[in-house]
Amino acid sequence: MSKIKIGLFGFGVVGQGIFEVVKKAKNANAEIVKICVRNPNRPRKVEADASLFTTDAEEILSNPDINLIVEVINDADAAYNIVRSALLKGIAVVSGSKTMLARHLPELIEIQKTHHVALLYDASSCGSIPVIRNLEEYYDNDLLLEVKGILNGSSNYILSRVFDHGEDYDHALRQAQELGFAESDPSFDIEGYDSLFKLVIITVHALGTYVAPDDIFTYGISTIHDSDIRYAREKGVKIKLVAQVVKVCDEHFTMFVMPEFVSPSKYIYSVDDEYNGVVIRGECYDRQFMFGKGAGSLPTASSILSDIMARKHDYRYEYKKQSYVDKPEYTTDITLRVYIRYRETDVRGILSFTKIHEQYFSEESNYLIGDVSLSELLAKRDRLSGRDVFMANIPMFFLDRDN
Amino acid sequence: MSKIKIGLFGFGVVGQGIFEVVKKAKNANAEIVKICVRNPNRPRKVEADASLFTTDAEEILSNPDINLIVEVINDADAAYNIVRSALLKGIAVVSGSKTMLARHLPELIEIQKTHHVALLYDASSCGSIPVIRNLEEYYDNDLLLEVKGILNGSSNYILSRVFDHGEDYDHALRQAQELGFAESDPSFDIEGYDSLFKLVIITVHALGTYVAPDDIFTYGISTIHDSDIRYAREKGVKIKLVAQVVKVCDEHFTMFVMPEFVSPSKYIYSVDDEYNGVVIRGECYDRQFMFGKGAGSLPTASSILSDIMARKHDYRYEYKKQSYVDKPEYTTDITLRVYIRYRETDVRGILSFTKIHEQYFSEESNYLIGDVSLSELLAKRDRLSGRDVFMANIPMFFLDRDN
Numbered sequence: 001m002s003k004i005k006i007g008l009f010g011f012g013v014v015g016q017g018i019f020e021v022v023k024k025a026k027n028a029n030a031e032i033v034k035i036c037v038r039n040p041n042r043p044r045k046v047e048a049d050a051s052l053f054t055t056d057a058e059e060i061l062s063n064p065d066i067n068l069i070v071e072v073i074n075d076a077d078a079a080y081n082i083v084r085s086a087l088l089k090g091i092a093v094v095s096g097s098k099t100m101l102a103r104h105l106p107e108l109i110e111i112q113k114t115h116h117v118a119l120l121y122d123a124s125s126c127g128s129i130p131v132i133r134n135l136e137e138y139y140d141n142d143l144l145l146e147v148k149g150i151l152n153g154s155s156n157y158i159l160s161r162v163f164d165h166g167e168d169y170d171h172a173l174r175q176a177q178e179l180g181f182a183e184s185d186p187s188f189d190i191e192g193y194d195s196l197f198k199l200v201i202i203t204v205h206a207l208g209t210y211v212a213p214d215d216i217f218t219y220g221i222s223t224i225h226d227s228d229i230r231y232a233r234e235k236g237v238k239i240k241l242v243a244q245v246v247k248v249c250d251e252h253f254t255m256f257v258m259p260e261f262v263s264p265s266k267y268i269y270s271v272d273d274e275y276n277g278v279v280i281r282g283e284c285y286d287r288q289f290m291f292g293k294g295a296g297s298l299p300t301a302s303s304i305l306s307d308i309m310a311r312k313h314d315y316r317y318e319y320k321k322q323s324y325v326d327k328p329e330y331t332t333d334i335t336l337r338v339y340i341r342y343r344e345t346d347v348r349g350i351l352s353f354t355k356i357h358e359q360y361f362s363e364e365s366n367y368l369i370g371d372v373s374l375s376e377l378l379a380k381r382d383r384l385s386g387r388d389v390f391m392a393n394i395p396m397f398f399l400d401r402d403n
Numbered sequence: 404m405s406k407i408k409i410g411l412f413g414f415g416v417v418g419q420g421i422f423e424v425v426k427k428a429k430n431a432n433a434e435i436v437k438i439c440v441r442n443p444n445r446p447r448k449v450e451a452d453a454s455l456f457t458t459d460a461e462e463i464l465s466n467p468d469i470n471l472i473v474e475v476i477n478d479a480d481a482a483y484n485i486v487r488s489a490l491l492k493g494i495a496v497v498s499g500s501k502t503m504l505a506r507h508l509p510e511l512i513e514i515q516k517t518h519h520v521a522l523l524y525d526a527s528s529c530g531s532i533p534v535i536r537n538l539e540e541y542y543d544n545d546l547l548l549e550v551k552g553i554l555n556g557s558s559n560y561i562l563s564r565v566f567d568h569g570e571d572y573d574h575a576l577r578q579a580q581e582l583g584f585a586e587s588d589p590s591f592d593i594e595g596y597d598s599l600f601k602l603v604i605i606t607v608h609a610l611g612t613y614v615a616p617d618d619i620f621t622y623g624i625s626t627i628h629d630s631d632i633r634y635a636r637e638k639g640v641k642i643k644l645v646a647q648v649v650k651v652c653d654e655h656f657t658m659f660v661m662p663e664f665v666s667p668s669k670y671i672y673s674v675d676d677e678y679n680g681v682v683i684r685g686e687c688y689d690r691q692f693m694f695g696k697g698a699g700s701l702p703t704a705s706s707i708l709s710d711i712m713a714r715k716h717d718y719r720y721e722y723k724k725q726s727y728v729d730k731p732e733y734t735t736d737i738t739l740r741v742y743i744r745y746r747e748t749d750v751r752g753i754l755s756f757t758k759i760h761e762q763y764f765s766e767e768s769n770y771l772i773g774d775v776s777l778s779e780l781l782a783k784r785d786r787l788s789g790r791d792v793f794m795a796n797i798p799m800f801f802l803d804r805d806n
Contacts, residue, residue: 133537140712141431292688298688310543
């Protein structure tokens with residue numbers, strides 16, 4: 001591939017970043033030849049020649065000059081249709097759409113194989129941190145035990161403001177929105193779905209197995225309360241929204257997204273503000289920690305650029321781990337130790353705890369610390385997301401079992 | 404390549420680790436079929452069948468069954484002969500010998516190209532941290548500005564004991580030796596040569612340019628003194644042995660290895676004990692931080708395994724950046740701000756400072772803080788390594804210029 005001619009879908013924050021980064025990268029020998037947007041007349045920070053814009057996807061999909069499609073649009077359904085159409089036509093795609101990927105990866109992997117075409121998406125998980133590529137290429141062996149991290153910058157920013165700057169949650173959320181870290185509807189970030197979708201993609205490349213988002217326990221930070229923050233501070237820990245996939249034994253792995261009490265000795269304790277941090281743990285190398293900007297226009301765009309340049313050398317994911325022998329299977333049959341703060345909700349009536357370690361009652365709120373199976377949490381999650389319940393994982397028990 | 408049949412050179416700490424790791428990695432489909440050692444009867448922790456051993460390199464180099472040579476021997480000259488011979492015969496090689504690589508990379512790159520054969524060496528720099536692979540494949544663009552880090556575990560262990568545990572230097576060094584972090588002749592680690600050789604290799608993959616080790620200013624920690632440690636503590640910084648390659652402008656980059664005053668806000672401040680940490684800074688993604696075990700039997704072996712498995716997919720370094728247009732050139736024509744502590748040595752007579760910011764004289768020792776060109780330091784280094792001189796980089800000036 002001598003020159004990469006790109007059809008770009010989406011010219012929002014990330015799309016504009018890509019436009020700038022591709023111009024900067026003089027050795028990329030890449031050029032954006034067409035940009036498909038909904039509204040070409042919308043005012044944008046980055047100026048591109050009006051002749052580049054189109055509102056008709058076919059103008060890109062049917063252009064024989066275009067040898068790479070870069071897709072960074074927000075609408076997951078539209079993204080799916082574009083990516084699928086392009087791949088079926090044999091056009092390579094670089095995508096940043098985690099929601100779309102997390103939902104449709106099995107089909108998109110199949111199309112890549114049957115149509116001998118590449119779909120790259122390193123930018124979809126942790127922006128500028130090369131997590132997918134490293135899991136696919138470097139941690140490509142049987143030693144991998146765990147990938148765990150802070151995958152969402154918005155929620156981490158909010159929690160950092162609360163913990164390090166003593167701000168209240170609502171104020172921190174508003175600030176995140178003003179700074180552009182959180183969407184105007186922030187539930188995607190703070191309810192953990194953004195982290196969840198990234199975790200689904202990561203797990204495909206970590207352990208070779210796709211687990212549907214609905215089958216994974218996900219709990220966010222939207223119901224966090226001053227009393228939770230006080231409790232964590234008293235214990236000398238921070239509350240972080242953590243996503244993890246962990247091999248619990250040779251035959252099984254588990255995964256979940258939920259707030260966690262993180263002690264200062266952990267690498268992710270110092271991942272603050274809008275940063276992302278990922279710990280990759282393996283049998284012989286112990287822990288590797290990767291840290292960087294997980295979102296934002298230019299960091300995400302620079303990750304997209306790495307994928308664009310990888311296409312110069314015909315790089316594609318091989319999904320080698322999918323065909324590994326003795327692959328571990330997904331399980332939710334593990335026990336977690338959790339902190340649950342509640343007021344009216346009958347937490348003990350909803351969940352069967354195998355053990356209760358602490359209970360505290362007061363006029364203002366109650367909490368308990370107990371052991372409960374992940375499958376219980378998954379089955380009852382709808383009844384635990386009320387406004388008066390907050391839950392956090394206490395990792396010691398889990399780690400005890402693990403070690 | 405269906406099955407990887409490995410001829411292993413070296414069965415010391417790392418070689419034994421590789422033997423164990425390859426056995427664990429059931430999906431690698433790799434097997435060590437011959438091990439070349441100097442003395443097959445030397446007692447070793449890991450047991451391997453006696454029939455595997457040979458003392459004759461030709462038994463591996465001329466074995467048509469062997470399709471990969473893994474070389475992890477200490478003797479740089481012997482390593483060079485083995486790797487060169489193997490490559491000339493068209494046999495792929497995975498090497499961990501940083502000294503050999505730093506000295507002979509230009510020739511070995513040429514042989515790889517002319518003989519269409521692969522030489523991989525991710526383990527040679529920062530053990531289990533995939534620095535080389537990421538620089539080669541992911542930070543493969545014009546945005547890269549800087550790679551800076553703690554690349555040597557032994558010296559970092561010693562400095563950590565001194566700073567965090569208040570031990571004296573000699574005691575910390577003895578302890579490092581007892582724990583196996585430092586060689587019985589530790590000068591390779593503590594004089595900065597280990598970091599230097601890694602930096603030479605990293606720079607080839609970061610910016611596409613080979614700079615010979617002799618042309619790079621390298622200053623170690625062996626002359627560090629209580630008064631230096633006291634001074635650093637008073638200023639609230641740690642002294643770390645830091646290697647860096649930095650683009651100082653579009654046309655030029657510089658590189659050097661020397662102790663540095665590291666403030667708590669820097670990522671590498673918290674890289675303690677035997678760990679390595681590398682910061683990769685780029686124009687759009689800001690800073691990426693990678694952290695992990697940089698040395699030791701199994702961490703290094705797991706990195707070797709990643710290279711072994713990359714060979715299953717015929718992976719080789721393309722050294723793409725060597726042919727980039729407008730590549731920056733190496734310069735030592737930059738100004739550093741340094742702290743120099745001395746007693747008898749006439750530091751001001753040896754070095755021409757463009758500015759002196761502080762001077763302190765006492766009966767015990769003297770120090771100054773001044774601006775001096777890197778080319779000065781390089782030219783006069785032999786006269787500055789006396790027992791009574793210690794030098795550390797104060798990064799603010801350099802960064803001011805940079806920003």
